[in-house]
Amino acid sequence: MSLYPAARFITSAARAAQFVPDQGREVAFAGRSNAGKSSAINAILNRRDFARTSKTPGRTQLINFFALDDSRRLIDLPGYGYARVSKEMRDHWRQLLDDYFHARDSLAGLILVVDSRRGLGDIDWQMLEWAHSLDGPIHVLLTKADKLSRKEATEALARGREELGPGVTVQLFSATRKLGLDEARQHLDAMLEARPPS
Ligand SMILES: Nc1nc2c(ncn2[C@@H]2O[C@H](COP(=O)(O)OP(=O)(O)OP(=O)(O)O)[C@@H](O)[C@H]2O)c(=O)[nH]1
Ligand SMILES: [Mg+2]
Numbered sequence: 001m002s003l004y005p006a007a008r009f010i011t012s013a014a015r016a017a018q019f020v021p022d023q024g025r026e027v028a029f030a031g032r033s034n035a036g037k038s039s040a041i042n043a044i045l046n047r048r049d050f051a052r053t054s055k056t057p058g059r060t061q062l063i064n065f066f067a068l069d070d071s072r073r074l075i076d077l078p079g080y081g082y083a084r085v086s087k088e089m090r091d092h093w094r095q096l097l098d099d100y101f102h103a104r105d106s107l108a109g110l111i112l113v114v115d116s117r118r119g120l121g122d123i124d125w126q127m128l129e130w131a132h133s134l135d136g137p138i139h140v141l142l143t144k145a146d147k148l149s150r151k152e153a154t155e156a157l158a159r160g161r162e163e164l165g166p167g168v169t170v171q172l173f174s175a176t177r178k179l180g181l182d183e184a185r186q187h188l189d190a191m192l193e194a195r196p197p198s
Contacts (some may be wrong), residue, residue, distance in 0.1 A: 024071030031113030033079030033132030039175035116142035
């Protein structure tokens with residue numbers, strides 16, 4: 001069963017001119033390189049190899065636009081924080097993300113993907129600050145929870161809740177074990193279905 005049976009890849013954008021028209025609603029997935037963004041999208045949509053996944057961090061360097069239906073989209077943002085890239089590359093990413101966040105009236109919410117073993121890092125906080133100016137909900141997936149013991153997972157979630165405070169929701173997630181899928185889908189649906197700002 002796919003939640004969005006009509007879901008399809010639209011395009012990859014390397015610059016703002018290549019963004020799809022800013023209509024309808026979209027939810028963006030952000031996170032460090034290798035955090036598990038593409039895997040989370042695949043798991044949530046119940047589609048294998050839909051958003052590409054990679055064992056090489058930093059491979060997805062473009063903004064990938066996926067249509068869920070005629071008016072709703074999922075956005076796979078390029079990962080950040082991967083050390084072994086040139087300064088030019090990092091500057092390019094920063095510009096691309098900056099352009100994206102400033103351009104998109106259709107952006108209805110952000111899903112921040114964080115490796116549960118690492119927790120929130122400086123660069124995640126920067127992303128959250130950026131996203132807070134959006135005025136839409138932010139939901140954090142603490143992913144790869146399958147790599148944690150039950151006790152570690154409980155602690156990671158408690159720490160996340162405490163650090164993020166009441167404005168941001170957070171959950172444990174595992175694409176591999178399909179843990180937390182329903183909770184993630186509920187947040188995604190709520191973001192996509194909320195009324196557009198008038
Ligand atoms: N054990 C485990 N591994 C995962 C999980 N999610 C992703 N991975 C692995 O982590 C690696 C990176 O996953 P991706 O989904 O490609 O990560 P990404 O955030 O899209 O990475 P970039 O596109 O490079 O920024 C891959 O080897 C995945 O198989 C998970 O829930 N559990
Ligand atoms: Mg990816």
